[in-house]
Each structure stands twice: as C-alpha cells, then as structure tokens.
Amino acid sequence: MPAPTDTIGFGAIASTDPDRVAVIEGDGTPTTYGELARRVDRLSRGFAAHGLRPGDAVAAVLPNRRAYFELRLATGQSGLYLTPVSHHGTVAEVGYLVSDSEARLVVADRSLVDTVGAALDGLGFPGADRFAVGGAPGWTDYEQLLSGVSDGPPAEPRAGEVMGYTSGTTGRPKAVRKPLPDGPPRLSPYVLGFMARLDIRPGHEVHLAAGPLYHAAPGTFATLALQLGHTVVLAERPTPEDWLHLVERHRVSVTFTVPTMLHRLVRLPAQVRDAHDTSSLRSVVHAGAPCPPEIKHRAIDVLGPVLTEFYGATEGTATALTSAEWLTKPGSVGYPLPGIRVRVLDEDGRDARTGEAGTVYFTPAAPFEYLKDAAKTASAMHDGLFSAGDIGHLDQDGWLFLHDRRTDLVISGGVNLYPAEIEGVLAAHPAVADAAVIGVPDPEWGQRAVAIVAPEPDATAGTPLAEALIAHCRSTLAGYKVPRAVEFTDALPRTSSGKLLRRDVRDAYRASGATT
Known part of the structure; x- marks a missing residue:
C-alpha cells in the first residue's frame, strides 16, 4: 500500500529530515532538502x-x-x-x-x-x-x-x-x-498508485535525471522523486558509458530513460558494460518512443528485470507495466492504471474487436485544454476520452499493444504498414545504429516503404549492406512489410527525448531527389 500522503512530500521531508541530500548537480555540488x-x-x-x-x-x-x-x-x-x-x-x-x-x-x-x-x-x-x-x-x-x-x-x-x-x-x-x-x-493517490506500478516508492532512493528536464517525463519523474524523498543526481546528455558510471558511483536505484539509450547500452561491448556495477537499479522507466521488443529483451538481459514502462502523453497517462509483466506480454505497453479506461475505436467510432487495430483513447487523469485552441481540444476527445492519434489493439486480457501513430502509417496497395514494427526489426540488426521507415509515392501501390538507416560506425553503407538488411527483414516480416529500398544517412533527426522527427526524414528524402 502507498504511504499515507501526510507523511511524504517535499515539504514534509524538508521539515523532518532537512539534512537529507535532495539534489546533486553535475559538478558534484549537493543541496539538502532543508537548503x-x-x-x-x-x-x-x-x-x-x-x-x-x-x-x-x-x-x-x-x-x-x-x-x-x-x-x-x-x-x-x-x-x-x-x-x-x-x-x-x-x-x-x-x-x-x-x-x-x-x-x-x-x-x-x-x-x-x-x-x-x-x-x-x-x-x-x-x-x-x-x-x-x-x-x-x-x-x-x-x-x-x-x-x-x-x-x-x-x-x-x-x-x-x-x-x-x-x-x-x-x-x-x-x-x-x-x-x-x-x-x-x-500527492494524489493516483500519482502514488502510478509510481507504485512502476516500482517507485517513498524512501531513501537515488534517482538519476539524465534526460532533459524541460521534457514532460524526465522533469516530472525527477520532481516526483523529490516528493518521495529521493536524492536526484543531475546529468546532461550522458553517453552510455557515462550513464553506467553515474549508476555505479551514486548507487542509482531509479531513473527515466528512452529507448535510444537502451539501444546504445546493449550495443556496448560486454567488457565495457561488465566493468560497471548496476546492481543498485530497481526501476529503469522508459517511454516516449517505441522500444523494439528485441532491444527490450536484450536490455532486460543486460540490466536485469528492472525495466518498467508506461504509455501516455503530455495530456495524461494510460497504462504501465513491469519487466515481469512484459515478459508474459511481450510488446505490450501495459494494463490500464486504476481509474483509467482505455478503448480502441475503429474508423466508425465503435469499439474494435479484440486484437483489431484502431485508434487508442483513454481517460485523462485530469481535465485539460489546449491553450487558446478549443477546436483542437474538441478534436482530441471522444465521449470523454482523449487520443494522441496512436494506433493499437487490446488483447483478450485488456493489455494494450501499440502499432504506430496514425500520421506515420504507410498505406501500400490498400494495406496498412506500421513503420515502428519495421524499424524494430531493422534496429535488431547488429549493423544498424538507427532506422526510420517512411512512405514515398508509388504510381502502382500508392505508397511504398523505404528504410533510412544510420549504420553502426564499423559498418559500411552500400549495396551489400542494403541487401543484407532487406534479407534480414524478410526473415522476420511478411513480404508486404519488407522495405522496397534502403537508403543510408549519417544520423537521423530525433528530439532530445528520443522521438523520431519523421517529418524531417521525409523532407530530407524529398530534398535529396531520391527516386528509389
């Protein structure tokens, strides 16, 4: 059971334990709760x-x-x-x-x-x-x-x-x-319940704030850490090796990260990872972008069953799950939080059948509006539920699985292709550092899928690698999902929270004049 709300909170901890360290800045300077x-x-x-x-x-x-x-x-x-x-x-x-x-x-x-x-x-x-x-x-x-x-x-x-x-x-x-x-x-019972679902509780914990605090999730989790009595260690865009060093040095137990960091961690040489003690970790929360199942499996192998995940947006949070739950429901983003209703609706606004893809809607934990945009607020809501435009399905037990964002769909020959699924397969290849899949116009099929790949430093971009990646996709995906072409780039545009800027990828592809 969560601790009583009158015994926790930043103010209460500052009064009862003022000498507890609240924040450790990047240069090592500590500040106590009292200060x-x-x-x-x-x-x-x-x-x-x-x-x-x-x-x-x-x-x-x-x-x-x-x-x-x-x-x-x-x-x-x-x-x-x-x-x-x-x-x-x-x-x-x-x-x-x-x-x-x-x-x-x-x-x-x-x-x-x-x-x-x-x-x-x-x-x-x-x-x-x-x-x-x-x-x-x-x-x-x-x-x-x-x-x-x-x-x-x-x-x-x-x-x-x-x-x-x-x-x-x-x-x-x-x-x-x-x-x-x-x-x-x-602190509301809802917030405490959400944190508990992610195995984050009040006490003498150490939270690593390695993501940009101006983003919703890193800033919120770090602030909630202070409300729960944790010590927050600040870092600014650490490399994977830096991240491991900080975890070991400060005995970090809780942190928020993004799939990009997990991908980079599992790609480190084993001798580099094994040189650091990460046994203090208890909850490594990730969200913000799709995490390919292969990468998550490997991250659990590397860090232990400490990965936790949630699905939501700036507007609210819908689901959460632990590593143990994910291993029984691979690919899921969780089960609805208490008091949150999740529905998947078809094109006609009716509940989709079990396992059928549709637009994901969920109950906002608190009412909201888009500032000075009533029309956008209304368009995001349906019957009191909110949608960020994501597509997914519910299984027979009510667990949510995401497919992609509606705006990212590639429709080829009338069939929906989900870039996130294809990107996850590409990301599992050892020669791929990052990947994006976009739809480009096709006179016969309407659109065709093209993969834009950033190779690992020791991989050579070119026809042999492109052919190897297409063969890799064919070994895992149905034929119609396999990219029709692979193009290479040095790096893909992503926000500091790890979200792929797919529009920028499309613009760069068009500007290149590629006709593949």
Whole structure:
C-alpha cells in the first residue's frame, strides 16, 4: 500500500529530515532538502513580491540544474503555471513559447541569454521581468528574486501546474493547460498508485535525471522523486558509458530513460558494460518512443528485470507495466492504471474487436485544454476520452499493444504498414545504429516503404549492406512489410527525448531527389 500522503512530500521531508541530500548537480555540488526548501520558499515569496498572482505563467529556459526544481516547486506552491522551454530552441521557437504561454516572467541560464534575450527583444518583453541564473549583463540576477523577502512558505500555499507543450510533430506545439487544483499542493493517490506500478516508492532512493528536464517525463519523474524523498543526481546528455558510471558511483536505484539509450547500452561491448556495477537499479522507466521488443529483451538481459514502462502523453497517462509483466506480454505497453479506461475505436467510432487495430483513447487523469485552441481540444476527445492519434489493439486480457501513430502509417496497395514494427526489426540488426521507415509515392501501390538507416560506425553503407538488411527483414516480416529500398544517412533527426522527427526524414528524402 502507498504511504499515507501526510507523511511524504517535499515539504514534509524538508521539515523532518532537512539534512537529507535532495539534489546533486553535475559538478558534484549537493543541496539538502532543508537548503532547497528555504530557497523554494523565498522564491515563492519573491514571485508574489514581483506581482505574480495565481494563474500567471513563468517560463524557464535552463539546462539540467537545481534552479529547475526551485522554479517547479515554487510555482507549484504559488498557484502559478511553469512552462519549461527547451534550451536548444532557436530565437523563433523560444519567442513563440514565451508569447503563446503569456509568461509574465522569464528565467534563463546565463549561457542562454543571447538566444533568449533576442527572442524577448522581438516580443518587447520587459527587461524587469528577465532573470538570469548566474547573472548576465542586461538581466536581473536570479538571486535577487530570492533576496529581500522573509523566510517560510507562502501564507496560503496553492497548488500550481506545469503547462507543458506537445512535441509539435505536426504544426506548432500547443500548450496543455490543466485547471489549478484547489488548496495546497499534495500527492494524489493516483500519482502514488502510478509510481507504485512502476516500482517507485517513498524512501531513501537515488534517482538519476539524465534526460532533459524541460521534457514532460524526465522533469516530472525527477520532481516526483523529490516528493518521495529521493536524492536526484543531475546529468546532461550522458553517453552510455557515462550513464553506467553515474549508476555505479551514486548507487542509482531509479531513473527515466528512452529507448535510444537502451539501444546504445546493449550495443556496448560486454567488457565495457561488465566493468560497471548496476546492481543498485530497481526501476529503469522508459517511454516516449517505441522500444523494439528485441532491444527490450536484450536490455532486460543486460540490466536485469528492472525495466518498467508506461504509455501516455503530455495530456495524461494510460497504462504501465513491469519487466515481469512484459515478459508474459511481450510488446505490450501495459494494463490500464486504476481509474483509467482505455478503448480502441475503429474508423466508425465503435469499439474494435479484440486484437483489431484502431485508434487508442483513454481517460485523462485530469481535465485539460489546449491553450487558446478549443477546436483542437474538441478534436482530441471522444465521449470523454482523449487520443494522441496512436494506433493499437487490446488483447483478450485488456493489455494494450501499440502499432504506430496514425500520421506515420504507410498505406501500400490498400494495406496498412506500421513503420515502428519495421524499424524494430531493422534496429535488431547488429549493423544498424538507427532506422526510420517512411512512405514515398508509388504510381502502382500508392505508397511504398523505404528504410533510412544510420549504420553502426564499423559498418559500411552500400549495396551489400542494403541487401543484407532487406534479407534480414524478410526473415522476420511478411513480404508486404519488407522495405522496397534502403537508403543510408549519417544520423537521423530525433528530439532530445528520443522521438523520431519523421517529418524531417521525409523532407530530407524529398530534398535529396531520391527516386528509389
């Protein structure tokens, strides 16, 4: 059973165990729960002194560092919305997110003030509302937000929310805005139940935050780790070897990762992997992109039965499962969470038959809207259920299996081909570092599948490898699913959370003038 909600939570732990280490930054600097709580409380009062009121938004453009947690926890007890912005964004991208979120205050790392400053200048954003972590010319030092105010939490704490943006695979990203909860911040039984399904519980654990915190899942899991009393170790885009070193050095028990990292880990030479002790790991959570079954099998072999997985989106979470469950249901993304209903609907909006593919819908754990886009909100809903546009099926026991995103389908001769399935087969070949499958126009079939492959460094791109990959696919896939051609590239475009930018792959293919 989950621990009582009044005995856990960041504030409760800071009060009862202030000397427990909360955050270890990339340079090794530790911050205790007591120290972090004092900074969070002073920042909350600084927001109020600056004129921010419940419902206002704060934008943060930061690499993985302690200030992210200060901002998230402070907005979370001040009734404010926090919009994390990618620190890899361009001037136009940063400007769009700040403008669209209607942020009243912007915090940026000093290393990013040139880009962020240009974006804010273009918006006419007031200089007095710009704060730089570490200080920067023309910006107010972030520490001034925490100075000149009294200690202690807000007199009337009110829960805030993160207003994250969708990944924007089609069109501009949209903010997912949830109503502010009533009363002070608290961990809900739903959240505790979800964490327990992933074998993540309160206690003296160590959480490795290796993914970009501005993304929904890495930021949420790392913040929840603090709510559960864990120590969070911060890293910025570690290599697989770095990841293994951090796990061993800090005795990491919990982390969030993406299939790309799992793929790279299992491809490391055995002597490199075996040189590191990973026995402390208890829950390695992955999500965000399809994980080929062959890669997941190998990752379980390498790390042990510690892989956990969930399916969801910025809008909500639907299912979860452990390694033991996955091994009995290979390829599944889990069973519905308590209180969450999952339906798979056919083209006519009726429930698909068991095992039949259709559009996946599920109950949002909390109501939401796409900011300033009622039409998009309505189009994503059906009978109170939400869909991210994914295609999947339910088996006879109610476990969910994903096929692909509807926008990624390749329809060849009237038959649906799911790129993720073909990519998973390609990824299992030892010469393949990464792979994408796209549909290209075909006068006879409408579309044909073409594989774009990034070879491993020791593999040679060319006709012999292309033929070997097609033969490999034929050994596993039905003939109609086998790519009609294989093209090679140095690297495929992916977001920092591991999502394939398939639209960019298509654009690059068209720009190359390939006629294969």
